[in-house]
Amino acid sequence: MRILALTTALALTAPALAQTPQSYSDGARGEVTLPQGDLSFADAVVAQTPGSGTITASAADPASAIGPPDYTGDNNGGTFATLGCGGTLTLQFTDNALIDLPGPDLHVFEVGPDVEGTALAISQDGTTWAEVGGIAGGRSEIDIAAVADPDATYSFVRLTDDGVSCSGRFAGADIDAVAAIGTATRFTLDGAVLFDVDSADLKPAAETALADIAGDIAKAGAVTIAVVGHTDATGSTDYNQSLSQARATTVRDFLTTQPDLSGIDATARGAGEAEPVETNDTEEGRAANRRVEIIVRQE
Template sequence: MKFVTAIALFCASVSLASAQSPITYTDAAGGEVILPLGDLSFADAVVARTIGSGRIAASAETPDVTLGAPDYSGDVDDGSFLSLGCDGSVDLLFADNALIDVPGPDLYVFEVGPRVEGMFLAISEDGQEWTEVGAITGGRAEVDIAGRSTPGASYRYVRLTDDGEGCGTNFAGADVDAVAAIGTALRFTLDAAVLFDVDSSALRPEALAEINAVASQIAAANVASINVIGHTDSTGSDAYNMTLSLQRATSVRAQLLQTTALANLSIATTGRGELEPIASNETDAGRQANRRVEIIAVPN
């Protein structure tokens, strides 16, 4: 059984005051983890859920409780966590940030409940092609994606799957309170309809204000590098879309470099064409969402 929520196209505005303030969080076992981007580090949306077998108490059936910062009170009936069920899974989306590989642990899973169960982790850039990272075991669920991740990649999705063992409680399967990226970058998403005319990579006059606003936020952050990534819908040929997406990313990069504070930063460009949709290309609204430029800003 699948549980799917609609994914909105997140706008460019991010509160960098909170984003740039590291916060220490405590897990259910009393351990601590420091997240460099504070509350922005946590998953933002549930994409899908496969309900596993076994008994799941009503208080632990809601997938959306896995979003945001951990809030488990110690009472197993407090409704703060999702029980996956035996062999169940949940797919989560990072919208205003991106999971990246950094030295040391990259992801932290706040697993709670009456006992600790194992899980398997997979990550994805587009929600279609998944990379299996491996098992998450023990009470301190921090994961290093090095060796599994593609160098320079930024991941939008994570999938947690219960390992199918120890499912004989009233909260079958692993119990997930929150999921956070330790290795994380800021993600800004700009609507291509605001930036460009149809089939054009020349910035519209009104695009300058949008890009300059993002540039100001990046300049206020302690950022080491930037990657500007162009995306299209599936209209047109693969080759045409790849070229157009790269040209649009290049135009946005040129405007970012007009900001004095960003002039000396490393700003790369990537064209992804139609390869990474965030919505269905079968509808006008979905195609509009897929036509976008993303700016991934990696903190120092």
Template sequence: MLRFNLLLCFLFLLPGKHLFAQNQTGKRYKIDRYNSIYLPLGEISFADKLVQFKVGNPPPIKKYRDSTQCLHEPNYRNYQTPNFISLGCGGTLTVAFTDNGFMNLPGDDLYIFEVGPSREAAKIEISQNGKEWVYAGKIAGGKSSIELSDAGIDNETVFYFLRITDLKELCRSISAGADIDAIGAINSVIKLTINADVLFDVAKYNLKETAKESLDSLAKIIKKVDKATILIEGHTDSDGDEISNLTLSKNRSISVKERLLKIFNNYEGYDFEVKAFGESTPRFPNDSDENKQLNRRVEITVLPPKDYYENLINK
């Protein structure tokens, strides 16, 4: 046991370039006997919480009705082993992503691990908040990937909820309805927003002493992935003039980047991008102190690494 602890200490002391023993976040998952799909942010990319399951009619037999079987990484073995959930004819499954979100980025954005001998059709809808839903596409005839551009989804919104509705194509089998093993977001992201007041004094861009703690805990979340583009976006409220707000948000974003670089000890798996918005993109109207405080913020988005997209283009 002591030796094990010593080893752990040693791992933590390794210099930044070896923040991770090896790059391994991005993972390839089998989708059938011959094919696989690569998820650039790996394990976190899957839906991890069941929101609601409304079994269809007729329903599947009982052993195929365990709704938690659609969560986390895929683990389908064969049709006899109930490692998946059958929706039943017209059934609906709603899930949430808790340690990641997803968005429309280049290439396919979602992959539904629909399993079993027959590939049933299903409608996919997505939501930011679990209340308002937008149509995202359809899986049918063995096509299980979703390109959000095809449904006219913008490339800024981060979504956290997904709903699958069986389209009643195959209703008679013992596993009636679409059979879902896992729900993966190819274009997974981790979006973190910090209130600027936590990090900076009014009109200043050097980090407060107390900011370090917040950025340390933020860094821990980022470290769930070992290779990524980290986008840092600074925003202010509307007090003061536009140009100085733009400069302030830029300088603040750079301060955050520099601090993160230091925490990560210049680890080379992360590429940083900084964008300044000043007061141009408030989240709320700047009409109360409370709203202004919410508008003063730094948004950090962890995105799949650049080389993933370069490989997509070269394909």
């Protein structure tokens, strides 16, 4: 099964689904080819706890670990993030989602002057973590099958230096990039565009846009879709869970009435307020959390 990885920017617009495979240097005279190209890589830094030891200024920016790998052999070029001895770095996939596929699911590009070990964990919501285990450094290919729910999508990866090799000016593991191989197409739709407040009935404009998206999904050869509803943290947990489930069900039911998606395997799940993408302390953050995601798997 081949999986694509894309998102809309909290609006009812469909992304182009076709992606071009690209090859990337692993920093050790080898190459990695990824079916989804640049969309494969982690997109955001969620948290960093620098470890002990010396971290040269050029390697202190955690943002150097997001996006495609760009290490050229210059250890002072600012192209990787050094964790420090025992340090941690948490990254997020925002325009794709990690899933379990047969074989390797992640590439971690660990570069720099030395090769250090790292512990890896994955999470759906950034709160509950599944420990994948240690990786040896260098270009590391990881299969998450032992800890992953086969039906789950994971948005977060946490890297923790093993604290063993911490000498020199770049103490701990040096992370150039993290790539998801097993990924799923993710459409993220603005809840305010889809629904009125406290309602699970689609607005007329939302029906038109969802019909267009159904055509794009079908053209990409989708075999399953999963619709997930999300709310902000306003109101009770039980109410938010119920509303998110109702909205996910509404979107799922509408999509499966479209001729292009007739008979497709489709599920609906309400996540309530449990999986925010932004803070609930601001109106902007709450608006981002009120969303519906459509996750598409393809042959």
